[in-house]
C-alpha cells in the first residue's frame with residue numbers, strides 16, 4: 001500500500017470546485033476556504049486529516065486482494081474543520097479518488113457554496129464513464 005498525500009491548504013480557493021450534485025472536487029494541490037466542512041462555520045485554520053482508500057469488493061478473488069494491498073494506494077487529505085465540531089460531524093465521503101483529483105459528498109452547504117462551480121471541461125474529465133462506474137473507481 002502506497003501513501004499518496006494531497007497538498008491541501010486553507011487560503012484563497014484554488015483548484016477546488018462544486019458540482020451540480022452538491023459534491024465538491026479537489027485537485028491534488030488545492031486551497032480550500034476557511035469554512036468548516038462539518039458545520040459551515042469558520043474553520044479558524046483548523047484542519048482534519050483523513051485517509052481514504054478506494055473501496056474494493058471483498059468478493060474479489062484472493063489474488064486480486066493480495067495485489068491490491070501490494071500496489072494499492074491510500075490517499076491522505078486534510079479538510080478545514082473547526083474545533084467546535086466533534087469528529088462525528090465529519091461526514092465527508094469519498095465518491096471517487098485517484099492521484100489527480102478527488103470527488104467528495106457530505107460537506108456542509110455553506111462550504112459547497114463557497115466554492116466556484118466546476119467548468120464543463122473539468123466536469124467531463126472527472127465524471128465517471130460506464131466502465132469506471134462498473135468498477136466503482
Ligand SMILES: [Zn+2]
Pocket residue numbers: 036037038039040041081082083084085089
Ligand atoms: Zn464545524
